[in-house]
Amino acid sequence: MEVLKLEQVSYQYAGTAKKVLKDINIEFESGKLYVVMGKSGAGKSTLLSLISGLDLCTSGAMLFEGRDMKTLDRDCYRAKSIGVIFQGYNLLTNATALENILLSMNISGSRRKNKKEYALQILEKVGIDQETAERKVLKLSGGEQQRVGIARAISHDPDIIIADEPTGNLDGDTEKNIMEILQSLAHEKGKCVIVVTHSKAVSGYADELWGLNAGNLVFLK
């Protein structure tokens, strides 16, 4: 089922003539894992910003469940419908891992009972035990922070999960573990998972593989 559709989407930064993204057309469906590969400067981060609702395209249309993103409450979209795994983690560093997850759930308006237990379960699923969960993010390693970022992205049960280099700071085993989690979220939980990466190993998990080159999105596999 289609959840997000990009129609002739282009993007250019204010005051510049160059288009970072050029007439992109793609449909994202539930239950699939998409991998977008591209070199640095290809427009991956811009694409991620648009999909995650942090920015709007300068031309074309982005439709979430058939509704134009320009007319949507983008705060609500970010809080409830999408989970973003940032390359730079973007966690609240002076809060604990657990508090980051709980805050995300609260912002999304989650009415789940026993939020703390649920948050600890999610953290455990990505390899963060309770002791680590109750430590401040600042005191966690890069790999641990990445896992907390993943846990946060899935904590509020969003329709779309988008990940920017989710395994960039992880070792091979953990990378495999994380990708299996993302894959299971797509295949078993019916989520639409979009991964932006350089990693060829990650591309192996893709249901659809796309390439982004100089602002053009091309279907690879």
Place this chain on the structure above:
Amino acid sequence: MYLFQNAVRNIFRNKGRNIILALITFLIIFAVTVSFLISGSTKSIISNARAQFGSQVFIVSAGAKEPELSDYLKYGESDLLQKMELSMRSYGRLDGLRALDEEIPDENANVILVSTSRTDLSEEFRKGLRSIAQGSAPEKKDECLVSEDFAKLNGLSVGSRVKIAPAGTGKDGTAALTVSGIYSDNSINGTGGQAGMPLYNRNNEMITTAETAIAIDFIANSTGRQFEAAYFLKNPDSLEDFEKELRDKGLPPDCSVTVNEEEYKQVVGPAEKLSKISNIFLMIVLALGAAVLVLVSVMSMRERKYEVGVLRAMGMKKGNVILGMLTETVLITAVCLAIGLGGGTAAAGPAAEILTQQTVKTGPSDSGQEENFQTVEIRMTSAAAVEISLVALVLAGISSAAGILYITRFEPNRILSERN
């Protein structure tokens, strides 16, 4: 609810920053409290002095012809006055009784009738030089107080009757007074009595109400009576109107109408200066405090820019981000307010007391001001607490608003991309 919980947690998460913010807020509230209370107490001093000296009017006669008692009473019938105080000394002759120090009874005056319209009697009673030993102060017409010595000499007790007749005035008549009480003479300077000179003995003074004295004015002898009238204006600013009214009622041109202006200025002058100083201090504290708070707040918000970016990226609405930050500021301010009000009140008390004592010292020593200033209350009132709380909230609001306006100009995407 989660916003509040998160705000509370944030206060403890960023202890260093919040301690600095709290310290500055506390110092401002402390200084504002001290200034408010000092300003309040000086206002109270000024208002008391104004009520005492600015509203008390005397008629001073410079000519040969002094107004009569009836004139003074007529002047007292004015809508501009809150009250009139009349004190009078007149002289009479006891009928069938003896006066102290009286050796050979003759036709001369041997008793002094001291009257006042004040319910707390004369200054001697207020200062403790005399006190009521039995019975009570005269309240009804034809009641009087007599001294213990006088009562003993004549075998009088409460309820006894004393008759007084005119002495050497050529007037006829007798006034009968009822002893309502007996007073003790606590003066350490003696009675002033001399054998054969009963009018010199202060214990021959019979104390009665002004109403009684006016009614039996025929008692006064040829030496005349001495009386003093003080008029208390409802509004100290209505002096000119009152004088005009007195002139219309026939007050002679050589009589002047005056207030206790010199004493008023002596008392109010230093208090007004201190009030000005405390107000200037308050303005400086508020202006500097607001500027420092805004600066600290903006710096603090710069530091929190990334946090705002993350919260916004997570979907928190701009309004909720602001609400969370305002909650933090209000909580810090509330704690500082409680401590600042307590500390400020504790510090302002002694400061205001010193100020009061200094003000008293600069006033005339025999004017009774000391008595007045000791009654000035120096304490935190609910109105002052509300005013200080409002000042604190406005300061918190201004500082938060500056920081929040600064931070909300940025979109989350920009904040995060700058950070990354």
